[in-house]
Amino acid sequence: MSRDENPNQEIDFTVISENIKRLRHEQNITCELLAEKLDVSTSHIYKLESGKSKPSLELLFKMKNVFQCSFDDLVTRKKTEIKIPMSKNLINAISQMNKYVYDEFVDVIKKMEDVR
Numbered sequence: 318m319s320r321d322e323n324p325n326q327e328i329d330f331t332v333i334s335e336n337i338k339r340l341r342h343e344q345n346i347t348c349e350l351l352a353e354k355l356d357v358s359t360s361h362i363y364k365l366e367s368g369k370s371k372p373s374l375e376l377l378f379k380m381k382n383v384f385q386c387s388f389d390d391l392v393t394r395k396k397t398e399i400k401i402p403m404s405k406n407l408i409n410a411i412s413q414m415n416k417y418v419y420d421e422f423v424d425v426i427k428k429m430e431d432v433r
Contacts, residue, residue, distance in 0.1 A: 334366055336395065
């Protein structure tokens with residue numbers, strides 16, 4: 318959620334719950350192991366991930382250290398990246414561009430990113 322969408326800077330605990338679960342899965346950490354590392358009960362981890370409980374600031378900082386991520390990775394919605402498959406023809410075409418055409422191509426791609 319951007320500042321414009323959330324002018325009062327309210328904390329979206331749903332996003333935090335989703336991020337805890339996502340980070341735990343990405344790093345192959347069980348609920349039991351995360352609970353142990355955070356010195357909380359396993360049921361507390363389940364409640365955090367389901368949104369039935371809200372993490373304290375202290376617990377968020379502990380999680381940041383366990384997951385080795387930024388605070389933003391825990392409290393903000395992760396932007397999804399668009400992956401464009403590259404065909405051999407496209408790679409060949411890009412590699413054969415002269416510098417001027419290549420620079421123009423890069424500018425177009427950058428403008429597309431700004432629009433997203």
